[in-house]
Amino acid sequence: MDIVNEISKSIIKASTCLSDDKLKALKKAIDLETNENASWCLSQILENYKVAENTGFPLCDDTGIPHAIIEIGENRQITGGLLNQIHEGIALGLDNLPARPMAVKGDEIERIEQSKGLYENPGMLKPASILLDTINDESTYKRDISPDTLNIHFLLEGGGPEIRAKTFRVYHQRSFDNVIGTAIDWLGESLKMLGCTPSIPSIGIGRTHFEATALMLKSIVYGNLDNQSEIEQFVTSKLNETGIGPLGFGGKTTVLGSYVNIGNQRASGVRIVSVRPSCFVEPRVATLKL
Structure with missing residues (x-):
């Protein structure tokens, strides 16, 4: 297998295709929507998906x-060579997309100030730090990861x-x-300003800012609109009650669903929520199985 080329294809797939569960949720929202403007907007979004x-x-x-x-079983290994291939494949995918x-x-200051401008090559955009997921991870989306x-x-x-995202402490009381409820309030305010609704908001609740954000990111990978927990259904219901609707046009569909991933907690008065x-x-999202 040409891993670099397969990673490039995965990047292109993630950018151009959506999962079946989301397409199904969007079509269902179109059928249920009674607001004329919202219904038109959802139909245009569906058309955008098809064109892409x-x-x-x-x-x-x-x-x-x-x-x-990276989701890894106990019999597999991650090498420095594989990590380099991931970086190479991502760069190739961004270039090929384009x-x-x-x-x-x-340098550090010039990048913050954006005073030197941009690289013309899309592949110069480096990925964020890579996360690992093993059978030892404890969370709502805990994986039954096989050894291989x-x-x-x-x-x-x-x-x-x-x-519009936020990671901060909540005194759990x-x-x-x-x-x-605090997480829902944050999302309600952010969705008003986002503009690009309907959303599938993600929530991670952990012990540190890093952990909460990692849990939130994993929920985006593993979450499924066809299999929503009671908590996720509750979050979805409360956010749809805001009436923001697609692109802010009002209606029933502010969110298509939600992802909530709760990890380990510590003896403390606070929870970190992302x-x-x-x-x-x-x-x-796209997945490459090796």
Whole structure:
């Protein structure tokens, strides 16, 4: 197997195709929507999906920041060579897509200030740090990972949802309702400003900011709209009550579903909560099985 080329194909697939469960959820929302403007908007979003898949064009001009999660069993190994291949394959995929050039030139300060401009080559956009997932991970989305598993999940995370995302502490007051209610309030406010609804918001609840964000990212990979937990259904219901609707036009469909991933907790008065209000072209995910 040419791993670099297969990774490139995965990046292109993540950018141009959506999962069956999301397409099914969107079609269901169109059937149930009674607001004329919202119904029209949802139909246009569905058409956008079809055009992207049929032409191989990206679902959105914001082609996203690549992330990778490696799902590994106890009999498999990760080498430095494989990690290099992941980086090479992502760069090749961004070039072949082609993605929007977004990599900023310069040293630390110049990159922050964006004073040197951008690289023209899309593949210069480096992925975020790679996450690992093993059978020892404890969370809502705990995986039954076989010993011979080696899967690489690729996510493309757009800038709009990152602007509206939040990771912060919540004083739990020994109340789950307080914690999840706070997360819903954050998402309600962010969805008003996101613009690109309907969303599939993601929530991670952990012990540290890193852990909560990692849990949130894993929920995007493993979450499924065909199999929503009671908590996820509750989050979806409360956010749809906001009436924001697709692209802010109002109606029943502010979100198509939600992902909630709860990990280990520590003896403390706080829980760290990470929320991300994905835009309507997300989640953009593809998986390579090695």
